[in-house]
Structure formats: C-alpha cells, structure tokens
Amino acid sequence: MAKKHILIVPGDGIGQEVTLVGKKVLDKIAAKFNHEFTYDEALIGHVAIVATGNPLPDESLEKMRNSDAVLFGAVGHPKYDNDPSAKVRPEQGLLKMRKELGLYANLRPIKLFDELLGASSIKPEILKGADILFFRELTGDIYFGEKGRKNNGDTAYDVAEYSRYEVERIGRKAFEAARTRRKKLCSVDKANVLETSRLWREVIQKLALEFPDVEVEYQFVDSTAMMLIKDPRRFDVVVTANLFGDILTDEASQIAGSMGMLASASIGDGTGVYEPIHGSAHDITGKGIANPLASILSAALLLDISFGMKEESELVISAVDKVLKAGYRTIDIADATTPKENILGTEAMGEQVLKFL
Numbered sequence: 001m002a003k004k005h006i007l008i009v010p011g012d013g014i015g016q017e018v019t020l021v022g023k024k025v026l027d028k029i030a031a032k033f034n035h036e037f038t039y040d041e042a043l044i045g046h047v048a049i050v051a052t053g054n055p056l057p058d059e060s061l062e063k064m065r066n067s068d069a070v071l072f073g074a075v076g077h078p079k080y081d082n083d084p085s086a087k088v089r090p091e092q093g094l095l096k097m098r099k100e101l102g103l104y105a106n107l108r109p110i111k112l113f114d115e116l117l118g119a120s121s122i123k124p125e126i127l128k129g130a131d132i133l134f135f136r137e138l139t140g141d142i143y144f145g146e147k148g149r150k151n152n153g154d155t156a157y158d159v160a161e162y163s164r165y166e167v168e169r170i171g172r173k174a175f176e177a178a179r180t181r182r183k184k185l186c187s188v189d190k191a192n193v194l195e196t197s198r199l200w201r202e203v204i205q206k207l208a209l210e211f212p213d214v215e216v217e218y219q220f221v222d223s224t225a226m227m228l229i230k231d232p233r234r235f236d237v238v239v240t241a242n243l244f245g246d247i248l249t250d251e252a253s254q255i256a257g258s259m260g261m262l263a264s265a266s267i268g269d270g271t272g273v274y275e276p277i278h279g280s281a282h283d284i285t286g287k288g289i290a291n292p293l294a295s296i297l298s299a300a301l302l303l304d305i306s307f308g309m310k311e312e313s314e315l316v317i318s319a320v321d322k323v324l325k326a327g328y329r330t331i332d333i334a335d336a337t338t339p340k341e342n343i344l345g346t347e348a349m350g351e352q353v354l355k356f357l
C-alpha cells in the first residue's frame with residue numbers, strides 16, 4: 001500500500017474528456033491494490049489563458065512540483081493556429097512546463113495491439129510484431145533556442161542549439177532502455193547538414209563505448225522517416241532530438257493504428273508528466289467520441305515509471321488488450337468489419353476498461 005498525490009492537468013479540447021477516464025482508471029487501481037491516491041487539478045493552455053491570461057500560471061507549476069506525478073491532457077486551440085501574430089499561446093504553457101520541470105526525456109512507446117492490425121493504413125504483414133521505444137529529447141533544440149524577426153520583420157529565425165550534457169543524459173537513458181529490450185539503438189540525426197547533429201553523433205558514439213552489449217546504428221532523419229513505414233520491425237529503441245522526435249512519433253503513431261492509442265512519459269529531474277501524444281483535437285471536442293485509451297495507457301506508464309508499480313501498470317495494459325479483444329472500438333480505431341454496436345464513445349470505452357480491471 002502506497003500513498004501518492006497525483007495532479008490532473010486536463011488542458012484543452014479532448015484533454016478534458018480523456019483525462020477524466022484516465023483518472024477513473026487510477027482510482028480503480030488504487031481501490032484494487034489498497035493504495036491511497038489523492039488528486040488535485042491545475043490549469044494549462046487555452047483554458048489557463050482564459051482564466052488568468054497566462055498559459056502556465058505559477059500556481060499550476062507549484063502544484064506540479066509538489067505532486068508525485070502529473071496526468072496531462074493536451075493543449076491548443078484553433079483560434080491561435082490561424083493567428084500567427086498572437087503573442088500568448090497555449091503551447092507556451094506546455095513548453096514552459098517541460099523546461100521548468102526539467103523533463104528532458106520523452107518516452108513514446110509504439111506498440112501495436114494485435115487486434116488493431118486492420119486499423120492502420122500500413123499493410124498488416126509489415127506491421128505485425130512492431131515494437132519501438134522512442135526517446136525524444138524534450139527541452140532543447142530549435143524549440144528553445146533564440147527566435148525572432150529582423151529586417152523589419154521580413155526575416156525570421158529559430159536557433160537550434162544543443163549542449164554536450166543534454167545529448168549525454170538522454171543518450172544514456174536510451175542506451176539503458178535498450179539494454180532491457182532487444183539491445184538495439186538507432187540514433188537519428190541530420191549530421192550530413194547540421195552542426196547540432198554532428199555534436200549529437202559525437203556524444204552518442206562516445207557513450208556507445210560504455211554499452212558494448214548494445215548494437216548502435218546511426219541514421220539520418222529523412223531516411224528514418226522512410227524506413228519507419230517500409231520496415232518498422234527493424235527498430236528497437238530510437239533516440240533523437242526534439243523536433244525530429246516530434247515529427248517521427250506522429251508518423252510512427254500510424255504503426256500503432258491511431259494517434260488515439262499512443263501514450264507518452266516525460267521524465268527528468270523532478271515530477272514525471274504522462275500524456276497522450278495526440279493533441280486537443282477541437283474538431284471532435286465535446287462530441288464524446290475521443291479515444292481515451294492513450295490517456296489510460298499514459299496512466300499505466302505513470303504507475304510503472306513514477307510509482308514503480310509494475311503489476312498495476314501491466315494490469316491496466318492487459319485490460320486495454322481485453323477490451324480490444326472483446327471487439328470494442330472507438331471510431332478512430334474501428335474498421336469496415338466493426339459492428340456498429342461495438343463502436344463506443346469516450347465514456348463507454350472507459351467503462352469497458354474499468355470492467356476488465
């Protein structure tokens with residue numbers, strides 16, 4: 001029996017709907033295993049801007065620092081996407097949270113549940129058995145370098161910057177993870193063009209000497225994008241920079257059938273943050289059809305990584321597996337063979353997972 005304090009940060013759009021379900025799953029686990037989970041909520045993103053003018057109020061950050069883990073939803077609002085001049089944006093809240101909490105490693109496991117072989121647009125024989133763990137660097141790169149305008153606003157720039165220690169700490173985590181898996185690591189960069197990538201490669205090559213049992217390969221990001229679709233099974237652990245990781249993991253989500261299936265863990269110096277890789281999805285917000293499985297699987301990662309509750313975490317994953325085996329689908333993972341009555345909304349899908357728990 002353990003006592004833990006969990007902060008729920010739903011954010012924007014479907015973030016609100018899916019974290020509600022994720023929390024119910026955590027509650028169920030607490031009851032089943034006699035743990036005591038207490039909860040609080042905090043604002044981030046567009047909802048925080050509306051309430052306080054700030055996409056990440058100090059109060060939210062303080063609550064994050066003081067909790068044992070954060071279950072996060074999503075941030076974003078279409079209002080800002082088409083207004084390049086907006087100075088205050090929901091995404092700033094997310095980036096500030098990552099930086100302030102020192103969340104430098106973003107783990108994105110890409111694993112296809114067998115039942116969803118038909119849900120992807122990639123051929124089943126290419127996909128079957130694919131199991132990739134991405135380590136995306138999360139607090140450096142072009143995301144956090146100097147940015148601005150010059151020449152009366154006619155020229156814009158974003159500086160990509162990496163320091164040795166930043167590459168080393170994420171590289172080390174990736175090597176250690178590879179050791180517990182199939183012992184293969186693919187480091188992705190653009191070292192034929194970018195200086196940051198050459199530093200990246202240099203650091204990974206040096207680290208590799210400490211991990212002689214791990215087989216390392218170096219790939220350029222463009223060819224990695226191609227190989228992910230052509231032969232996803234060739235990858236085990238992939239480590240890459242912030243921007244490349246952002247793009248490649250959206251692509252890789254198709255290996256798992258849908259963005260609605262992918263969970264992620266952001267870890268580093270302090271409190272870990274667990275969130276779906278999907279965004280706020282305002283096109284489906286309020287309709288009750290969002291897939292809650294990514295939030296549920298994020299809760300599973302939270303149990304495992306932040307609380308060391310392996311058995312609890314595996315139980316959640318196996319409940320998701322059973323729900324899929326029983327034939328239930330949300331609309332994003334349904335296909336032509338799914339009977340209409342098996343297509344469930346957000347809440348009903350959550351109820352099924354709770355039932356199998």
Ligand code: IPM
Nearest residue numbers: 075076091094095246277279
């Ligand atoms: C992600 C998202 C964010 C990112 C956005 C919302 C700023 O796409 O978590 O992958 O680019 O990191």
Ligand code: MG
Nearest residue numbers: 246247250277
């Ligand atoms: Mg992204």
